[in-house]
Amino acid sequence: MRAFLFITAAAFLFAPLVAGADGITFETERGNIYAAGSSIDVAKRASHDIVAAGGQVVISGSADNEVLAAGGSVLLSGRTGGDARLAGGTITVMNQIGGEAVLAGGKITLTPDGQIGSGLIAAAGEITIEGAIGGTARIIGKTVTINGTIDKDAVIRAERLIIGKNGIIKGNLRYEAPEEARIAQGAVISGTTLFTRTEPVRLGEKGAAFLGIWWVVKVIAFMAAALVIHAAFPDKTRELTALSVNRFGQGLITGLIVLATVPVTVLLLFMTVIGWLIALPVLFFYMAFVALSTVLGALVFTRWAGGYVLRNKDPLSSPMILAGVLVYQVLGLIPLLGWIFKLVFLLCALGSLSHLTYRDLKTASAPATAPTP
Template sequence: MRVRFLAILLALGGFLLLVAPPAAMAAELSAGPAVTVSQGERIDDDLYAAGSTVDIAGEVTRDVFAAASSVVVSGRVGGDATLAAGTIRVDGPIAGSLRVAGGTVEVTAPIGWDLAILGAGSVSVARSATVGHDVAAIGAGTITIDGRVDGDIRGSVGTLIVGGRVNGDIDVDAERIEIRDGAEVRGALRYRAPQPATIAAGARVLGPQEHTPRPAATGREPKTALDRAIDWVMTVLLRLSWAIVAGTLLILLLPQQTSRATDMLRVAPLPTVLWGIAALVVVPIATLLLLVTIIGIPAALLLLGTWLAVLYLSQVLVGIALVRLLPVRSFRGDRRLTLWLSMLVGTTAILLFRMLPLPFGWTFWWSLVIGVLGLGMAWTAFSGWGLPAPISATSPTLTAPQPLEQAESRLLTGEGTPSPASEDSSERPNEER
């Protein structure tokens, strides 16, 4: 979970570097495997840094924004510091506020204003550190305060350990609170926790104490087999409802196109599979390449949206195609009611197979096969590439091309080809002459 959160932050940091407003474009922008501000170096502006590691040993007179796997600030920051990384260490003074999001955070230097913590696993404020105002936490794992906090400690945290001095109040939601020997809380201690706080004999809490009991976040009770079965049925019904609504709209709006696309698995199975694999791989790559350019962003969004829509509708298209493979000619019509009934039966079967609790990643592989087939059918029907000649060939006369089903019927029954009797009758006048 933390790795995914960090990856999102890194991507967001890189995006912000690309779309920074003109005012920010005048600042120092640094990106690469390793970004370093050497000791003795001075940046008289904001610093935006992104890379594998960011090391700020010099001075930044204004704000710092950094996203990396590891960030170390040992120099002075004259403004605020916003840091997102797996490991963060702040050994230099921060004149403004320090905002952190990461796995492990260690602060050993003074912070002029607030310390804001978002989703960190472990945060420690050493005895040598001070926070000039508040400590605000959202979803932190463990916070250890051995230094001095001149304001309040607020927010939500798994475990709060106070071994230093807090001049304000402590008002938190926590699983566990420990006030160690030698700690001092000059304000009130208000907390919501499963158990009362552990307060050492040598600790001092000068303000009022208020404990609001709440259940521990230990997880839900184990479900019975009946509960799991009910959950499975409800999940299947919900996803089936979504698919049926989407398939109904597709059939109402594009009945002929849907009929043609679902025929591709029967009349051109190999091109359908090959084009599906190509679309599954090529479209994401093409989307990334288009996003790199400014003028290609609208095309990339359109391409990606279409790709995702076809992927979702693959369960509908493949469901109809499987029903139309049955040796029942009435299933192959392009009437809306026929398509809808085929969709209802086929999509239900597809979804039930996908939801079976089978091992070895069954759900993933089944969904991958359905996605490949759906993309292949849509592209083959749209482009016509790979279709056999009898399907795309037109009649030698000036009449309009016949539908696919009528053409196949004539080929099977022999209609449209001259019979031997007609050939004999056409040759008899010549013989009589």
């Protein structure tokens, strides 16, 4: 029954992929806070890291170490002691980030109260900097507005660059754009300014840039999802990934059967008078299984690469998961072969997931054996 509970909880945990649901938040013994759901607010202080993924993500609590978050909208109003890696449609930073910030999304805003201690790497359609950046800022965007302070160099590529009256760049400004920047009276650039004129971005290039940003957002979202799943269900995750690696062929065939036959079964059930009553929950859990397996596939790859290739004693540690997900997504970029590679691991994870669920459901439904007198 434990695997069934695992699937049920995980399905609701990642309900933004299949349905609406509120979020859940929990804390580990190491002081990490993990949160996921359609709408979440992490208000507690984490003595280590905060990892969050969902539709609307608000982090109002502080993290002594790092923050990793992905969502439709991400609001960071709590203090971060170390680095922050955020991805989303809209990203707003309203407090101090002690280390480096890596931000990718559609619209990024660093408010006047926002501070970044060790540099910024940002990519988005619209980027507004009104706070302070302690290191170098490396920015790619369509419209970039600097109306805050950058302590070191600013390296910018944009279609339109605006330096507001409160903009201060204490180092050099190097930027590429189709036209020169609009620099308001009162703006300060202490170092040299190097402008490289570029051709206006064409429609195809805009699409490529968008896909690049979307890929970064997806990678960060996958990292957050993988960490949350493993933190929420460490024993089940280890069992599933071990089963997938040790019985790879069996998992692959089972996953292929599940992926192909369940939709046909659901369709046939919908054609009957009362079959839809069964078809609806089956369809929901099928979608949840497939959605969950997209992340579990990356964990299976991490387990295989970390345990069998690198001989790591803990192949599912947090650093290994982050590295494994990154490599998994990079390999997935290979034309055709990358798609096949990811599909194989997804099917293997789906097969193992289905096997564990069937096994535990069968065990739970078996009649209890009476003790021998």
